[in-house]
Amino acid sequence: MDATEFNSASTGSLGTTAKTVLREAGIGIALIVLIIVFSLSTQHFLTSSNVTNILTQVTINLVLSIGMTFVILIGGIDLSVGSVLAFAAVVAGTVMTLPGLDPSVAVMLATASAVAAGILFGLLNGLVSAWWGIPSFIVTLGTLNVARGAALQVTGASTIYSFPAAFNAFGSQTIYGVPVLFLIALLLVAVGWFVLTRTVFGRVLYGIGNNEEATRLAGHNVFFYKVAAFTICGAAVGIGAIIYMARLNIASPIIGIGFELNAIAAVIIGGTSLNGGRGSIIGTLLGACIIGVLANGLILLGLSDFMRQMITGFVIILAVILDKYRERLTKA
Amino acid sequence: MAIVEDRMKFGKIIAAGILAASLTVPAVSFAADKPVVGLVMKSLANEFFKNMLEGAKTHEAKRGDYTLKAVGMQSETDIETQINAVESFITEKVDAIVVAPADSRALVPPLKRAMEAGITVVNFDVALDEKAKQEAGVELAFVGPDNRAGAKMAGDALAKKLGEGAKVVIIEGNPGADNATQRKLGFEDAVKEGKLDLIDSRTAHWETEEANSVFANMFTANPDIKGVMAANDSMAVGVVKAIEAAGKSGQIEVVGFDNIPAVQPLLKEKKMLATVDQFGQQMAADAIDKALGVLKGGAPLKGWVKTDIKLVTSDDVK
Known part of the structure; x- marks a missing residue:
């Protein structure tokens, strides 16, 4: 990439930055409206313990959604997320409960192995879809089954439990009412935001989502970037698995079923386009919060399970319709 | 030349013999001494059903007087696999089918066909729908916990x-x-x-x-x-x-x-x-016992044969 190209790319991104901020503001307003509605209509919504609850419940989905944002930005999708989470969790659980290991060593090794397991599947997804040019929808549908089967095979379908007491306690720790696990997720949001908006790497990912051929002609190794996006998603899933274990003190091969759908929903509600090229991590953070606030608030309102499911579905449809309008505005 | 011809003849006879043996011997042994029980399970990804299957396999080894053929499914809702399993058990002419249905209605028609083919059918774990059974005109006992x-x-x-x-x-x-x-x-x-x-x-x-x-x-x-x-x-x-x-x-x-x-x-x-x-590990084995009882000339099962359930508290965990 020569200097003139880079300049034109960055001036181009200035315009999109303004649009991104506007888009995020819209989602932020939606979230605030929801919060106001639930605060007025229910007794306990804005209590400190409930805020702690919501943040706890948002955390895993937020971490998965950060990874998913990278994949969707390049125009891909990762359906294997929930299964890979289960695989990473049972690998980490097995390591953590190895006899004769010092608890702190066990936790560190387990964390490393969860992330490694996630990266392994991310690499697999990325390499296969980028090398043969297969839609990631199909490839990750395959790895969804591979990872679930592997998780069941490793454990013989049994649940792993009784992790070190300190690890268990860490999972429910809070600082001024904010769960430590959520702070970890926020840190990942910050890293993701920086990578996507302040590095050439991030700008190229947007470029691939907008126009893959042009990005290739500009001299970028598109293959590398695609594999990288899926690998980042896999690593996020590995971290999500450790967070799951810290929060619930179990690891089982049947956890995480359907988590990919929640993550995709958070990313889409957060304003990232399923076609790739448009969207942001901050939007994803807001999207995950909207899903968490809805799930919590609708229970506090006393709505039935079935009504809750319908409303959450409608919100996703609404988000996609809004995205269509945004698309027209951007083109105009 | 004669020797060669003799050899060829001899070879043909042996080949025919092997073919005949392979066709008849297993069938004879199935029918005569060891009945074959087809076990249709739910998702083996579920610890509960996996333990149940292991219980059944241990039971087969312990009793030693029947052959077990088990089929599980991919997920809790994979009803088609169960229906296919029942149909292939009918084709294989097993002696009994013991089934934990994934859907209490969808499994009724294939199980009816199995009964019409003379196979003893025992339903366990989840009861088949009463109305669906009545509509199909099937009388089928249920072995399971309350x-x-x-x-x-x-x-x-x-x-x-x-x-x-x-x-x-x-x-x-x-x-x-x-x-x-x-x-x-x-x-x-x-x-x-x-x-x-x-x-x-x-x-x-x-x-x-x-x-x-x-x-x-x-x-x-x-x-x-x-x-x-x-x-x-x-x-x-x-x-x-x-x-x-x-x-x-x-x-x-x-x-x-x-x-x-x-x-x-x-x-x-x-x-x-x-x-x-609810002693899941025992449940499939119990149902197989009931099926074998009927095969050995016992009275056909009726209604609900309840299996054991027990309350477990901290006193039971030591």
């Missing part, structure tokens, strides 16, 4: 511990699943009898993480909850963690169902009051 009675035992233990008027909630299994419905009804029976105050009842789809979130939210809405009845132990684990996170350990009692290994430490530390063991 989920409603089991849930009532757990609910009764909770009522006894909390006393009248205590506020309780139910965490349900998958809406529409028969065992989820039965367990919910059993919990409600205990609520009525123990005069508990049931303030909410929601599904967490059998899942730990969802139960953890759903209960935390229910508890926020109703901070005076004193007891929780979870329709399985995986969800009870999530509820216990939510209580811990809220700093209310020991102030809210939890009962579950299934007696999985992961709740043993919770029962021991009295973070859980009780669970219910």
